[in-house]
Amino acid sequence: MYAIEVENLVKKFGDFEAVKGVSFKVKKGEIFAFLGPNGAGKTTTVHILTTLLKPTSGKAIVAGYDVVKDAKEVRKRIGIVFQDPSVDRDLTAYENMLVHGGVYGLKGRELKEKVEELLKFVELWEFRNKLVKYFSGGMQRRLEIARSLLHHPEVLFLDEPTLGLDPQTRAHVWSYIEAMKESRK
């Protein structure tokens, strides 16, 4: 029923309380946005939900599994686009996709077909053999979006997906997210 269930989540860094008892539920198939100024606790929450950070207290269930107790099960079912770029700059777009797929245990024809489909979706297919370090910020973002979809995640986390992009590129990225919204079940 719910893709994410968060109950009274608290995260302290020393004396600083970044997340002060947050509770919410996200229904399956929904696009749920955390809107707030910088430093409001958004990224900290994402890092807890994606098993990168351990909460100080509280509970979070993502895709049916507890993010602390069943971190590995959660990791199998989520995809994420980080706020900071996380592409492999010394590899091509295509190789980036292959490596990501490999880390998620995908291989063979299934992987190749999926890579092609997704690179076409984000309009990077013709640049697939170009090194990512020559990509613009918007192209890197699009690659990250394609990559995050490769393993069919049940829950996709987008942490400030258009931060630092110019308005035109931002609108472009939005159109992909909208297309994902349209095509999802």
Added chain:
Amino acid sequence: MTIFLTTHYMEEAERLADRVAIIDHGRIIADGTVEELKKLVGSDVVYLKAENGAECFETDLGNCVVLPDGRIRIDVSNASEAIPKIFEAAERKGIKILEIAYHRPTLNDVFLHLTGREIRGEGGNLMKGITRARIRR
């Protein structure tokens, strides 16, 4: 697929999200669909600036607040009906309105309404733009 998105661009949340949680200082301060959140401020927002200082002289039309920059904000149900009434009230009280502007509420207005601050210096700047234009003229 479910998507969890974080952003500080209100247009982004407004355009993409089915549901939005507004978070500030580590707490969720409002949660709902974009429409539900906008209802928190009323349907339209009128900003005005009066010659003789800032005070809420007309409160029958809706929630009225004086903003830190001296502007007066009134949350009304329908701006085109409310604006003539505001002018009438001002004339009755001998208050001269220097400028007036209105817009449909945005998530930024919701944030402003809930926290007294803007999410960021972007969006919701209609009034500032107008003010600047007048000063130049």
Added chain:
Amino acid sequence: MRAFEIMVYRQVKRFLRARSRVAGMIINPLVWLTFFGIGWSRAFRDTSIFGGVDYLTYLSPGIFAMTVFNQSFVSGISVIWDREFGFLKEVLVAPASRKETIAGRIFGDSAVATLQGAIILSLTLFIAKIDIFGVILALGWISSCCRLLQLRSEHCSKNEKHGGLSDDDGSRDASIDFLSGAIYPISFMPSWMKVLALVNPLTYAVEASRVLLTGASGIFPLHQSLLILLVLTAVMLYTAMVSFERSTGMYPNKHRIV
């Protein structure tokens, strides 16, 4: 095993990509061998001080071990760079085993270092008296053992910041090279220097490869230096894997994870 395999692919691919770095890492040792080695080998007529071989033959295994060691050091640094560029974060949210991921990485880097060592050795065959059977043995042993330097990378990733470390290939502390017996025999060192040479892991790699490659008599028997290398390698590999898992696990108290 898929994550292991793909990490090997990634490391090799990335290495081959950086063509200028590849060239530099082959040219550097060649410069040592030719301009340093050939010159001094004409000055040193007495082969007895180098264990019965001419100086160039004495130097070649040292340069080989230094090269492999250097390469390992550079790949150690690239672990830190990955941290900087977010790739690591990407791996950390994946369901793959972290031990397997780092093992794949280390193996990939070893393959790269071995490849480089192989190139250096095949070139030394022409200028020094190198035992061709020793080449195969040395490649297998020394290259894999040079993963020792993962120890350093592991320390760096713990420190979060890599202050003091440069990404510049050549800026590694040269004393490690000098104190390894790669360039001159340890037996000529004053005793305080000898102590330093004996705690230097590179010493054992140099010693072992020299005995294997040239048959020159070393300061330890071959099996002894190989055993020391093997033990050190196993310990370091394990430490690196455990520490990778731990340092990239869920931090309870740190502000930024990666």
